[in-house]
Structures are given as C-alpha cells and as structure tokens.
Amino acid sequence: MLESGIIIRALMRNKIGALLIALQIALTMTIMVNAIFMIQDRQQQMQRDSGIDEKNTFYLMSTIFAQDYNKQAEMRADLNLIRKTPGVIDAIQINAIPLSGGGWSSGIQTKPGEDQDGTSSAIYMIDEHAINALGVELIAGVNFQPEDVQWRASGKRNWPAKTIVTKAMANTLFPDDWQSAIGKTVYISNDKPMQIVGIVNKLQAPWNGWSGVERSMLVPMQMENQSNYYFIRTEQGRRDELMPIIEKSLAERIKGRIVRRVTTLEDTRKKSYRQHNATNKILTTVVTTLTLITGFGIVGLALFSINRRTKQIGTRRALGATRWQVMRYFMVENFIISTLGVTIGCIGAIALNMWLVKTFNLTPINIELLIFGVISLFIVGQLAVLYPARKAALIPPATATRTI
Amino acid sequence: MFSYYLKIAWISILRHWGLSLLMVCAIGLGIGAAMTTVTVNYLMSANPIPHKSEQLYYVQLDSWDVNDPFDEGKNPPDQMTYTDATNLWKAKKAFRQSVNAQTYAVIEPSDPDLLPIIAEGRANSADFFAMFDVPFIYGSGWTEQADNNKELVVVINKETNEKIFAGKNSVGESLKIDGNIFKVVGVIDTWEPKPRFYDVTTGAFNKSADIFVPFSLIAEEKISRSGNTNCWKPSGEGLAAFLAGECVWTQFWVELKTEQDKQDYLTFMNAYVEEQKQYGRFLRPLDNRLSNVMQWLENQEVVADDAKMMMAMSFMFLIVCLLNTVGLLLAKFLGKAPEIGLRQALGASKATLFSQYMIESACIGLAGGILGLVLAYLGLKGVESLYGDYMQGLASLDISMTALAIILSLVSTILAGLYPTWRACNIAPAQQLKSQ
Numbered sequence: 001m002l003e004s005g006i007i008i009r010a011l012m013r014n015k016i017g018a019l020l021i022a023l024q025i026a027l028t029m030t031i032m033v034n035a036i037f038m039i040q041d042r043q044q045q046m047q048r049d050s051g052i053d054e055k056n057t058f059y060l061m062s063t064i065f066a067q068d069y070n071k072q073a074e075m076r077a078d079l080n081l082i083r084k085t086p087g088v089i090d091a092i093q094i095n096a097i098p099l100s101g102g103g104w105s106s107g108i109q110t111k112p113g114e115d116q117d118g119t120s121s122a123i124y125m126i127d128e129h130a131i132n133a134l135g136v137e138l139i140a141g142v143n144f145q146p147e148d149v150q151w152r153a154s155g156k157r158n159w160p161a162k163t164i165v166t167k168a169m170a171n172t173l174f175p176d177d178w179q180s181a182i183g184k185t186v187y188i189s190n191d192k193p194m195q196i197v198g199i200v201n202k203l204q205a206p207w208n209g210w211s212g213v214e215r216s217m218l219v220p221m222q223m224e225n226q227s228n229y230y231f232i233r234t235e236q237g238r239r240d241e242l243m244p245i246i247e248k249s250l251a252e253r254i255k256g257r258i259v260r261r262v263t264t265l266e267d268t269r270k271k272s273y274r275q276h277n278a279t280n281k282i283l284t285t286v287v288t289t290l291t292l293i294t295g296f297g298i299v300g301l302a303l304f305s306i307n308r309r310t311k312q313i314g315t316r317r318a319l320g321a322t323r324w325q326v327m328r329y330f331m332v333e334n335f336i337i338s339t340l341g342v343t344i345g346c347i348g349a350i351a352l353n354m355w356l357v358k359t360f361n362l363t364p365i366n367i368e369l370l371i372f373g374v375i376s377l378f379i380v381g382q383l384a385v386l387y388p389a390r391k392a393a394l395i396p397p398a399t400a401t402r403t404i
Numbered sequence: 405m406f407s408y409y410l411k412i413a414w415i416s417i418l419r420h421w422g423l424s425l426l427m428v429c430a431i432g433l434g435i436g437a438a439m440t441t442v443t444v445n446y447l448m449s450a451n452p453i454p455h456k457s458e459q460l461y462y463v464q465l466d467s468w469d470v471n472d473p474f475d476e477g478k479n480p481p482d483q484m485t486y487t488d489a490t491n492l493w494k495a496k497k498a499f500r501q502s503v504n505a506q507t508y509a510v511i512e513p514s515d516p517d518l519l520p521i522i523a524e525g526r527a528n529s530a531d532f533f534a535m536f537d538v539p540f541i542y543g544s545g546w547t548e549q550a551d552n553n554k555e556l557v558v559v560i561n562k563e564t565n566e567k568i569f570a571g572k573n574s575v576g577e578s579l580k581i582d583g584n585i586f587k588v589v590g591v592i593d594t595w596e597p598k599p600r601f602y603d604v605t606t607g608a609f610n611k612s613a614d615i616f617v618p619f620s621l622i623a624e625e626k627i628s629r630s631g632n633t634n635c636w637k638p639s640g641e642g643l644a645a646f647l648a649g650e651c652v653w654t655q656f657w658v659e660l661k662t663e664q665d666k667q668d669y670l671t672f673m674n675a676y677v678e679e680q681k682q683y684g685r686f687l688r689p690l691d692n693r694l695s696n697v698m699q700w701l702e703n704q705e706v707v708a709d710d711a712k713m714m715m716a717m718s719f720m721f722l723i724v725c726l727l728n729t730v731g732l733l734l735a736k737f738l739g740k741a742p743e744i745g746l747r748q749a750l751g752a753s754k755a756t757l758f759s760q761y762m763i764e765s766a767c768i769g770l771a772g773g774i775l776g777l778v779l780a781y782l783g784l785k786g787v788e789s790l791y792g793d794y795m796q797g798l799a800s801l802d803i804s805m806t807a808l809a810i811i812l813s814l815v816s817t818i819l820a821g822l823y824p825t826w827r828a829c830n831i832a833p834a835q836q837l838k839s840q
Binding site: 016017020021023024027028030031034035038063065066067114115156157189190226227258260271274275277278279281282283286289290293294296297300301304305307308352356359360 | 422423426429430433437471508510512519520522582583628638639640641642708709710712713714717718720721723724725727728730731732734735736738739786787790791792823827
C-alpha cells in the first residue's frame with residue numbers, strides 16, 4: 001500500500017536516522033502521557049467543591065493578649081457587631097478553616113469503648129449560625145438550637161450532646177443508609193455520646209490531601225481560647241468592601257487583642273492548592289516544549305534528507321510522479337517511523353507509569369490517555385513533515401538533468 | 405591546529421545556522437530543565453548542618469496505642485510526649501540534649517506607638533543553642549539553671565531586635581510577652597537552616613523562630629504552645645492532665661560524640677521504656693530509634709515527591725533533546741560527505757577529522773550549556789514564584805551547580821556527537837569523489 005514497501009527498504013538504508021526519530025517520539029509519548037495524567041489527577045482534586053460559599057466568605061483571627069478579658073462576653077459582642085454590619089449575611093466563631101490545612105480531627109465510633117474502631121472526621125466547632133454562615137446545605141434533620149451550644153474553656157474536654165455530619169461521614173458510619181444516621185448516637189473520645197441531628201450535603205475537612213477530606217462534622221461548641229477565628233459570609237459581591245470595615249470596627253471595639261490574618265476563602269484555596277497549581281504549570285510547559293522539540297527535530301531531519309535526495313526526487317518527477325505522490329512519500333515515511341515510535345512509546349508510558357505507581361503511590365493510567373497520546377503524536381509527526389514534504393514536492397523535474 | 409578547527413567549526417555552524425540554532429536550543433532546553441529540577445532536589449536534600457549532622461540524633465519512642473499502632477507500626481511516633489521528653493531531659497545521659505516545641509506569643513513593645521506583634525516562638529531547653537550552633541550577635545543562650553528555675557528569659561532573632569529595639573544591643577532589656585516581663589539574654593543572627601531540620605513536623609522549609617524561651621515555661625502557662633499535637637488516648641481536663649497524657653507534641657534531640665555513645669544511649673532508652681512499662685505505659689513492643697540529621701530528614705521524606713518526579717521527567721526530557729541532537733548532527737555530518745571525502749583524498753587522517761568534528765560538537769554543546777544555565781536560572785525563578793513560600797530560598801544556582809550544568813552539557817553533546825563523528829570519519833573517499 002502506498003509504496004510502503006519501497007519506503008521501508010529506503011529507510012533500512014538509513015536505519016539510525018529513522019531509529020533516532022522513532023526513539024524521540026517514543027520518549028516524548030512516554031513523558032507526555034504520564035505528565036497529562038498527573039495534570040488531570042491534580043485538576044480533579046482542585047475542582048472538588050468544598051461545600052461552602054467560597055466567593056462571599058472571609059475570616060480573620062482575633063488574638064487576645066490582655067490579661068483581664070472576658071472571653072465569652074467579648075466574643076458575643078464581636079459576633080453581634082459583625083452580624084449587624086450591613087451586607088453581612090452571618091458570622092460565626094470557628095476552630096478551623098476549611099481548605100486551610102490546619103484543624104482538628106477526632107475518631108468517631110458507633111459503639112462506646114476503647115477497643116472499638118473509629119472513623120476519623122474533621123471537627124468544626126461552631127454555633128447555630130454555622131449552616132447559614134458557611135453556606136452549606138442541610139439535606140436532612142434539623143439545625144442546632146441556641147441552647148445546644150456549649151462553652152469550652154481552654155484545656156477542657158467536654159463535648160456537646162448534638163452534632164451535624166456531612167453526607168460522606170454519615171455514609172461511612174452507616175454504610176447501609178446514610179439517612180438512617182439521623183437520631184443515631186455516635187461516640188467521640190471513645191465514650192462521649194453525641195446524637196446526630198442533621199446531615200449537610202458537603203463540607204470538606206481542612207486538609208485537601210487527606211483521603212477522608214469529605215468527612216467532617218459540626219459540633220455546637222464555642223471556645224475560650226487566646227486566638228479565635230471569626231468566619232464571615234457577606235452578600236453577593238460585597239466581601240472585598242466589607243473586609244477592611246469589619247477589621248477596623250473589631251479592632252476599635254476593644255483593645256487588648258490583635259485582629260490579624262484577614263483572608264478570603266478564595267485566597268486560602270489558592271494557597272492550599274498552590275503546589276498542585278505550580279506542578280501543573282511546570283508539567284504543561286514540559287509537555288509543550290517537548291512536543292515542539294520533537295516536532296522541530298522531525299522538520300530538521302526531513303529537510304536534510306530531502307536536500308540529500310534532491311536529485312532523486314527530481315528524477316522521480318521527471319519519470320512522471322506527481323507532486324502529491326512525492327509529498328505522500330515523505331508523509332508515509334513519517335507515518336511508518338511514528339508507528340514504530342508510538343509502539344515503543346506505549347510500552348515506555350506504561351513502564352514509567354508502573355514505576356510512578358510503585359514509587360509515589362499514583363494510580364495506573366487509563367487506556368484513553370494512551371490512545372490520545374498515540375493520535376496526537378501521529379498528528380505532530382504529520383504536521384512537522386508537511387513543510388519539508390511540500391518543499392520536496394516543489395523540486396522541479398529539470399533537476400534530474402543537472403549535476404549537483 | 406585547535407584555533408583553526410574552531411574557525412572551521414564556526415564557519416560550519418554559521419552555514420547551517422537554522423540547524424545549529426535548533427541543536428543549541430534543544431540542548432539548552434534539556435540542560436535548563438534538568439538543572440532546574442536537580443537544583444531544587446539538591447537544595448531540598450541539602451545537609452543543613454554538615455559539620456555535626458552525624459552527631460545529632462532525633463529520638464523516637466514508641467509510646468503509641470497497642471490496638472492502633474502509629475503509622476501502621478512502620479515508624480514510632482514522629483514526636484514525643486511531654487512526660488518522656490522531660491524524663492529523658494532530666495536523665496542527662498547524652499553529651500547534650502534538648503527538648504523543643506513550637507509556640508506563639510504576643511509581644512507588646514514598651515513604646516506605646518508600636519502595635520503589639522505576633523511572634524513565632526520556640527520553647528526549648530538550654531542546650532539547643534550549643535547543639536545546633538545557633539549564631540549569636542549579642543549575649544548568649546540561657547543556662548540550664550534558667551530552665552530549672554523557670555526563669556522568664558528570652559532569646560530574640562535579629563529581625564525582632566530591629567523591630568523592637570531598633571537593632572541595638574538589647575541584652576538585659578525587658579520584653580513583655582503574653583503579659584509577662586521577660587529578660588532578653590541574647591540576640592541571634594539570621595539563622596535559617598534549610599531544611600529546618602530541628603522541626604520538620606510544621607513544615608521543613610518554614611522560617612526559623614522569632615523568639616526562643618525556656619521549655620519549662622509551657623507547664624507554667626507562661627507561654628502557649630502551638631504546632632502539631634497527636635493523641636491516641638483522651639487526656640483529662642486541664643493543662644496538667646494534658647501534659648501527663650499520651651499526646652505527642654515535643655521534639656527531642658541529643659548530641660552523641662561516638663558510635664559507642666550512641667549504643668549506650670540506645671541501651672538507656674530501652675531501659676527507660678522497660679521501666680515505664682511497669683506503670684502500664686508503652687504497651688507496644690520495643691521500637692525506639694535514634695536517627696542522625698540526614699537519616700531523620702530522609703525518614704520524614706523532606707524531599708517532596710513532586711520534586712523527585714519532576715527530576716525523573718526532566719532527565720527524560722534531556723534524553724529526548726540529546727536524541728534530537730544526535731539525529732541532527734548525523735544529518736549534518738553525513739551531508740558533508742563530499743567535503744570529507746575530498747579532505748581525506750587530500751591526506752587528512754581520520755584522527756584529524758575526528759578531532760575537528762568533535763570540536764564542532766563541543767562548541768554547540770558549550771553554547772547549549774550557556775543557554776541552559778540562563779534557562780535554569782529563569783526556571784528556578786519561575787519555580788520560586790509558582791511555589792511561593794514553600795520554595796523560598798530553595799531556588800538559587802551556586803558554583804557547583806553552574807559547573808555541573810556546563811559539564812553536563814559538554815559531556816552530553818560530546819556523547820551525542822560521537823556516533824555522527826564516527827560515521828563521518830568512515831566515509832569512503834573514493835565513492836564520494838566519484839559521484840562528483
């Protein structure tokens with residue numbers, strides 16, 4: 001077909017040159033397929049929904065340094081002030097910020113006792129405003145009542161009687177039917193009972209690299225700590241305008257504390273996924289440059305081989321070959337070399353992936369990606385050889401009659 | 405002859421400038437990518453305290469839950485309980501020993517115009533400064549007595565000294581920290597070990613502390629601890645119960661001079677754990693470890709997986725670039741067949757031809773290497789800006805990395821040039837001359 005027999009015989013006369021291109025294609029494919037795979041994997045992680053209204057929320061930290069400071073009363077006053085600020089939807093005190101990388105986790109078990117297996121879950125300590133302030137969706141059960149909220153002094157270990165869990169957490173605790181979790185009692189710290197009163201659709205734990213990132217629970221409890229986070233949700237689009245206003249009014253309301261780390265959730269997300277983002281950008285650059293280098297390498301080599309064969313091409317043209325036939329020769333030649341390349345490339349890609357799986361606990365690549373790699377390298381090869389092949393086709397038949 | 409070959413190489417490079425440019429670019433990109441990732445890995449795995457890393461040991465005791473071992477039983481807990489750290493510290497069985505933990509504090513400057521500042525702190529015992537060779541500008545660390553007497557003393561870093569005392573010698577001055585008056589005993593110079601080996605649990609490439617205070621003040625509630633805390637057993641109410649509980653949050657280092665000292669210390673640790681077993685603690689089988697600085701950094705996997713993965717990728721990238729160069733050089737040299745045939749006919753020996761074409765390859769390699777260095781520099785800047793704080797100070801090219809880049813590029817292009825040159829030298833002159 002398409003003179004492929006002749007082309008292969010011609011290629012065999014310059015084995016090394018063809019082999020070099022094939023190897024380049026193979027390695028490019030090996031790297032490309034694995035890099036794209038890693039990019040996709042990270043992108044999927046980055047696109048996960050945290051469950052909260054990220055666009056319209058921010059938080060800040062209030063660190064108390066004064067000695068005589070009524071923590072309970074001042075916190076209530078702080079929250080009152082924030083909640084009354086026009087444009088604020090709601091605000092809460094919270095012990096950890098979703099996506100931030102720092103927080104609390106604890107083992108939760110369905111039966112009391114030290115010897116029972118637990119499921120770890122992120123713990124958010126909040127009050128009855130949390131559902132509204134976080135912007136999470138309560139899909140079953142009820143919200144907390146103001147009287148459910150307990151105070152916890154520094155160093156104390158008390159737990160309140162109620163809790164709201166995420167759907168993922170309910171699913172892990174009660175795999176048969178997550179809705180049956182409502183009303184059930186679970187145990188924290190081995191034997192402290194808590195009744196599940198509600199289930200929220202989604203609320204991520206603070207650690208994005210954790211395999212249990214979807215498991216978290218809301219606990220109605222307010223802390224008397226030196227440093228506390230206030231988490232604030234504003235009306236659509238008013239976050240940036242309200243951030244300095246709230247920071248200032250809090251700082252002015254009472255001295256004896258520092259208001260700091262005023263941060264939006266969007267920035268926290270960015271920071272949290274910064275490494276992922278950076279790695280992705282680097283990998284994208286690598287794949288692009290690599291493809292370009294391979295492409296240009298093919299162009300360079302093809303141009304050279306055409307220059308060397310000018311006379312022969314002229315002869316072929318003089319003997320009646322059309323321009324298209326000359327062009328086709330080089331394109332088929334490239335196709336044959338590419339076939340060899342992607343075949344080795346498939347083996348290479350799988351081998352590299354196996355090594356990555358073994359060393360870095362990645363997941364195995366899927367077949368679609370391999371097919372994508374094969375097709376895109378065929379396209380790159382054909383595109384690269386297009387210009388040299390056109391140049392070859394333009395060699396006039398008269399060349400055959402000239403000496404070089 | 406050498407300069408004559410250089411001249412010929414130059415002419416030949418210029419004649420096929422497109423091809424030469426392609427080769428230089430390919431090598432430059434390959435070297436640039438490889439050097440960027442090698443540098444990041446090299447700096448991440450650097451020895452932060454080379455002259456002493458073999459004598460400093462991180463101590464681990466397996467005090468974890470017998471039903472649910474730490475790290476599935478592969479490693480003992482990465483930190484130590486307060487009880488064990490204070491017991492080992494009091495035993496003084498090592499040449500030097502230091503317990504430390506992360507803290508934070510609010511400093512209120514005496515100048516009412518200055519706003520209070522938040523300081524990242526470290527609570528440590530006296531030996532810390534001598535063990536880790538912390539450089540002092542003024543004063544020194546505190547004494548062991550200060551630890552025992554729970555004195556309110558503080559060592560501050562240069563930056564904090566600039567902020568609060570305008571950079572002057574502040575030894576003897578007082579500083580209000582969390583409402584208590586501390587006495588400044590020392591000011592340290594910039595000290596940012598990379599990786600921050602003495603505490604990798606809160607980020608191996610984070611900044612060093614602003615202030616240092618005696619560890620014994622934590623129990624006195626004079627300073628608040630922060631950092632990672634990991635518990636397997638619920639503790640009782642209050643700080644005293646927490647300290648007595650099974651939570652790990654302290655780090656314990658010892659300095660041991662000889663291998664014999666190390667063995668003795670291990671024996672002591674095991675004896676200590678056996679003794680503690682009598683109180684119903686340490687239910688797991690004996691698994692106590694001493695790791696020197698480099699072993700500890702390796703155990704804690706300080707070099708990010710991403711960095712290793714990218715280094716592997718970038719070397720494959722370099723190979724692609726070199727294959728590219730081999731192909732192009734081969735095409736170029738074989739294209740010169742008539743010229744080579746002519747020169748051979750005129751009496752040029754194979755050795756002469758060989759050295760001439762090797763010089764041409766080396767020239768391209770050198771140019772590629774220089775381009776690669778520029779690209780590596782840009783690449784590192786890019787890495788730094790992309791990763792932010794995480795890679796701060798990790799992206800710099802030193803002399804050895806520069807030399808490595810040049811050598812790598814020369815060696816790789818010469819290797820890449822070997823086969824094409826060999827082919828070029830084996831052209832039969834008669835055939836080439838005949839076809840003309």
